[in-house]
Amino acid sequence: MDVLTSEQRSRNMAAIKGVNTRPELVVRRMLHSRGFRFRLHRKDLPGRPDIVLPKYKSVVFVNGCFWHQHAGCKFAGKPISREEYWNSKLARNMARDADNISKLTELGWRVIVVWECELRDADTVATRLANCLKQCA
Numbered sequence: 001m002d003v004l005t006s007e008q009r010s011r012n013m014a015a016i017k018g019v020n021t022r023p024e025l026v027v028r029r030m031l032h033s034r035g036f037r038f039r040l041h042r043k044d045l046p047g048r049p050d051i052v053l054p055k056y057k058s059v060v061f062v063n064g065c066f067w068h069q070h071a072g073c074k075f076a077g078k079p080i081s082r083e084e085y086w087n088s089k090l091a092r093n094m095a096r097d098a099d100n101i102s103k104l105t106e107l108g109w110r111v112i113v114v115w116e117c118e119l120r121d122a123d124t125v126a127t128r129l130a131n132c133l134k135q136c137a
């Protein structure tokens with residue numbers, strides 16, 4: 001089922017083009033304002049995590065619900081057209097995500113995933129992130 005409006009779709013399309021997308025900026029700002037210091041897109045880590053917090057041995061991925069197929073999320077609906085193309089493309093994305101997460105975990109990193117849809121309630125995300133990071137400080 002295709003539940004995205006064309007506006008949401010084009011936003012998603014823009015988001016995959018890469019770094020410094022808006023949801024990521026939102027998360028960076030919320031961490032920064034709470035005193036967390038981080039580095040961005042460390043190329044030496046699997047999956048080039050969006051946000052890296054070395055002091056907390058944690059990385060944060062800010063995932064678009066469509067591209068990373070957020071389970072059970074209404075924003076993760078697949079397009080109706082070119083179903084096979086999307087199925088295999090999105091399956092590859094999910095496999096790559098899982099692979100990166102297991103590699104990072106093996107390297108001793110805590111992996112935190114923030115979904116784009118969660119940012120509609122940014123305060124809750126901020127609290128969750130801060131609690132999670134403080135636990136592993």
Ligand SMILES: [Zn+2]
Pocket residue numbers: 065070073074075076115116117118
């Ligand atoms: Zn979602």
